[in-house]
Amino acid sequence: MDNINREYIDSYIKNLIPDENEKLEVFRKECEERALPIIHKEVGQLIKLFINQVNAKSIIEVGTNVGYSSIFMSHVMNNQGKIVTMERSEKFYHEALKNIKSFGLEKNIDVHFGDAVEILDNIGGTFDIAFIDAAKSYYKTFFDKCCQKMKSGGIILSDNVLYQGMIATDDLVVRRKKTLVRNLRTYLEYISHDDRYITSVLPLGDGLAVTLIK
Numbered sequence: 001m002d003n004i005n006r007e008y009i010d011s012y013i014k015n016l017i018p019d020e021n022e023k024l025e026v027f028r029k030e031c032e033e034r035a036l037p038i039i040h041k042e043v044g045q046l047i048k049l050f051i052n053q054v055n056a057k058s059i060i061e062v063g064t065n066v067g068y069s070s071i072f073m074s075h076v077m078n079n080q081g082k083i084v085t086m087e088r089s090e091k092f093y094h095e096a097l098k099n100i101k102s103f104g105l106e107k108n109i110d111v112h113f114g115d116a117v118e119i120l121d122n123i124g125g126t127f128d129i130a131f132i133d134a135a136k137s138y139y140k141t142f143f144d145k146c147c148q149k150m151k152s153g154g155i156i157l158s159d160n161v162l163y164q165g166m167i168a169t170d171d172l173v174v175r176r177k178k179t180l181v182r183n184l185r186t187y188l189e190y191i192s193h194d195d196r197y198i199t200s201v202l203p204l205g206d207g208l209a210v211t212l213i214k
């Protein structure tokens with residue numbers, strides 16, 4: 001039972017999405033078999049839409065894991081754009097480097113090892129899209145730091161913002177997630193009510209917030 005969407009809706013939407021790259025599909029299946037926390041397929045499809053809509057050439061990502069989403073986004077940009085991504089787990093960082101190399105994308109994707117809270121202060125350049133997909137309690141910090149690097153009209157996408165439905169109702173909150181839930185609720189209030197941003201929170205995957213920086 002999915003606490004955000006009914007399963008038949010999720011699987012119907014997923015089945016509408018065409019598989020465009022066989023190697024990427026094999027990589028997705030391997031990640032799913034290992035239960036790695038990669039983007040939901042339908043979230044990937046919306047990211048694809050935004051990349052095309054803003055004609056994105058530069059993306060900053062917080063939370064690389066084994067590199068699936070950065071490789072996916074690089075493909076969407078026809079391997080022409082630049083992605084800067086960061087990962088604090090040494091194991092996943094090395095896996096990401098290996099995977100990115102196997103797709104021949106070393107020149108397109110820069111992976112930084114370490115805590116994004118620190119790395120974000122040392123990244124230069126400006127970006128069309130930011131994708132926040134790491135420690136949920138730090139989303140506001142990640143957002144504020146990414147915001148300073150966005151081009152005008154840039155979009156910040158924040159994944160897992162409904163966190164298995166817990167963010168929307170106390171009935172679902174488990175004790176050990178109370179701090180995370182409080183922080184994500186504060187985050188959603190912030191990006192929804194600050195005049196500098198226009199935010200839409202979508203019940204897609206585990207919840208995706210789309211924020212336009214005015």
Ligand SMILES: C[S@@+](CC[C@H](N)C(=O)[O-])C[C@H]1O[C@@H](n2cnc3c(N)ncnc32)[C@H](O)[C@@H]1O
Nearest residue numbers: 037038039063065068069087088115116134135
């Ligand atoms: C949900 S996964 C990212 C999945 C990836 N974006 C994808 O869809 O393929 C989150 C990753 O962020 C990393 N992470 C969490 N907090 C972080 C932080 N403060 N700095 C850097 N990486 C972090 C975790 O180790 C984990 O691998």
